[in-house]
Amino acid sequence: MSHTERPQGAGRPAEGPDSVQQTRPTGTGRPGTSGAVRRFRFTVLEGPQPGQSKDSNADTFSIGSHGLNDFVIEEPTVSRFHCEVKVDHDGARLRDLDSRNGTVLDGVHVRDAYLRGGSILRLGRVSVRFDFSPETNRLLISDRTTFGELVGSSPVTRASFALMERAAASDATVLLEGETGTGKSRAAFAIHQASARASGPFLTVDCGAIPGNLLESELFGHEKGSFTGAIQRRVGAFEEADGGTIFLDEIGELPAELQPKLLRVLENKEIRRLGANGYQPVNVRVIAATHRDLRAEVNAARFRSDLFFRLAVVRIIIPALRERPEDIPLIAERILMAFGAGSEQLAALSTPEFIAQLQHAAWPGNVRELRNHLERCLVFQDAMPPDAEEVSAQAVLRSLVDPKQPYAEARRRALEVFEREYLDALLKLHGGKVSQAATAADMDRVYLYRLLRRHRLRT
Numbered sequence: 174m175s176h177t178e179r180p181q182g183a184g185r186p187a188e189g190p191d192s193v194q195q196t197r198p199t200g201t202g203r204p205g206t207s208g209a210v211r212r213f214r215f216t217v218l219e220g221p222q223p224g225q226s227k228d229s230n231a232d233t234f235s236i237g238s239h240g241l242n243d244f245v246i247e248e249p250t251v252s253r254f255h256c257e258v259k260v261d262h263d264g265a266r267l268r269d270l271d272s273r274n275g276t277v278l279d280g281v282h283v284r285d286a287y288l289r290g291g292s293i294l295r296l297g298r299v300s301v302r303f304d305f306s307p308e309t310n311r312l313l314i315s316d317r318t319t320f321g322e323l324v325g326s327s328p329v330t331r332a333s334f335a336l337m338e339r340a341a342a343s344d345a346t347v348l349l350e351g352e353t354g355t356g357k358s359r360a361a362f363a364i365h366q367a368s369a370r371a372s373g374p375f376l377t378v379d380c381g382a383i384p385g386n387l388l389e390s391e392l393f394g395h396e397k398g399s400f401t402g403a404i405q406r407r408v409g410a411f412e413e414a415d416g417g418t419i420f421l422d423e424i425g426e427l428p429a430e431l432q433p434k435l436l437r438v439l440e441n442k443e444i445r446r447l448g449a450n451g452y453q454p455v456n457v458r459v460i461a462a463t464h465r466d467l468r469a470e471v472n473a474a475r476f477r478s479d480l481f482f483r484l485a486v487v488r489i490i491i492p493a494l495r496e497r498p499e500d501i502p503l504i505a506e507r508i509l510m511a512f513g514a515g516s517e518q519l520a521a522l523s524t525p526e527f528i529a530q531l532q533h534a535a536w537p538g539n540v541r542e543l544r545n546h547l548e549r550c551l552v553f554q555d556a557m558p559p560d561a562e563e564v565s566a567q568a569v570l571r572s573l574v575d576p577k578q579p580y581a582e583a584r585r586r587a588l589e590v591f592e593r594e595y596l597d598a599l600l601k602l603h604g605g606k607v608s609q610a611a612t613a614a615d616m617d618r619v620y621l622y623r624l625l626r627r628h629r630l631r632t
């Protein structure tokens with residue numbers, strides 16, 4: 174059985190000893206503040222080291238047999254990344270990370286549930302007890318509300334900015350995790366620009382968009398004649414990015430046969446072109462991103478555990494837009510300015526009512542979807558509520574037809590809107606995978622890429 178459980182009375186901090194007193198960081202408007210979240214502890218009841226306990230030191234805490242967990246329990250029935258607890262508005266939320274033997278909470282198999290103080294978890298043959306402690310953990314929150322192109326004032330966003338600032342100050346490999354459209358590629362570029370490598374190149378390789386057999390040559394290059402069609406020598410992205418940063422987007426899609434090759438680059442800082450005899454050194458910083466939880470991929474043996482270890486030196490999670498509605502006024506203003514909205518349009522699209530509507534929408538496509546919606550509002554010159562996307566096709570067509578415009582111009586605008594809607598829906602249907610979308614739509618992949626870039630649906 175799998176379900177989501179909430180403790181009674183969750184939703185607002187209760188006063189009992191087992192409730193979360195403060196799940197939101199404090200002092201959110203003040204510069205340089207750090208937030209506080211309630212601390213908790215896990216104690217092993219049955220397992221390899223009974224009595225051993227571990228306190229949380231941030232707002233999330235993971236348990237598993239892999240060395241990157243907060244509580245490492247080395248026992249064969251415990252998965253590498255077994256489960257995670259995150260303190261949120263409602264309490265301490267437990268998530269099973271697709272573990273092999275599952276997570277059993279007080280006798281019930283759960284995937285997602287809220288914990289009470291004294292809850293007993295069974296992970297394979299190990300059992301642990303969860304308790305809240307009276308102390309709090311302080312979280313580091315940036316005093317900035319912008320980082321590169323990204324803006325946001327919510328504590329979760331500013332906590333991610335704090336990590337991005339730290340990442341920029343170092344040369345460590347970074348793993349960015351977040352749903353599609355949350356701003357991962359902008360974050361990667363902003364980290365590069367704020368780093369000592371800013372004057373060097375920044376190269377993006379979308380590991381999900383390039384067929385596996387071409388990806389190796391795209392990344393590492395090839396020698397002339399190394400395979401059929403290799404009519405001349407080609408420099409790969411790692412060599413091209415020398416002295417700068419390479420952004421490996423959708424790293425979760427990296428084919429199994431390329432994973433040890435990337436691992437070697439990260440470990441030894443050297444690459445070998447396809448068909449070459451020897452290795453050559455490269456000086457490149459790697460930032461990777463994924464919309465998946467790579468820990469579940471590691472559990473399922475689809476992603477190498479040692480590669481995850483090397484990539485996640487700094488792991489930054491960019492939350493979904495629905496988890497940070499406080500960011501919406503700033504983000505909307507930034508987007509409207511970028512579209513060149515005039516002061517009247519800005520005023521019409523920043524009324525408290527309209528902003529509240531935006532803040533209550535689910536935005537499965539995150540900031541990208543918000544941007545598309547705002548663009549439509551500008552085109553239609555109307556502060557449409559987000560669910561107005563459902564308006565009938567006829568109403569949309571009617572609003573596009575403006576007989577005061579020359580025919581050619583009216584047609585161009587209508588086509589423009591159609592194209593964007595089509596591409597947006599196509600990408601959503603195929604989970605953002607461009608190659609797959611191109612095949613399904615019977616389009617050339619390179620042409621689809623060009624269209625996506627024109628509509629700013631891809632960078």
Ligand SMILES: Nc1ncnc2c1ncn2[C@@H]1O[C@H](COP(=O)(O)OP(=O)(O)OP(=O)(O)O)[C@@H](O)[C@H]1O
Nearest residue numbers: 322323324325353354355356357358359504540541
């Ligand atoms: N915090 C933010 N402030 C302003 N704009 C943002 C923010 N986050 C995202 N955006 C905008 O949203 C759009 C999508 O961002 P981006 O392409 O970086 O997302 P992504 O997570 O890399 O998406 P995908 O996984 O689909 O590649 C961009 O236009 C970006 O500028």
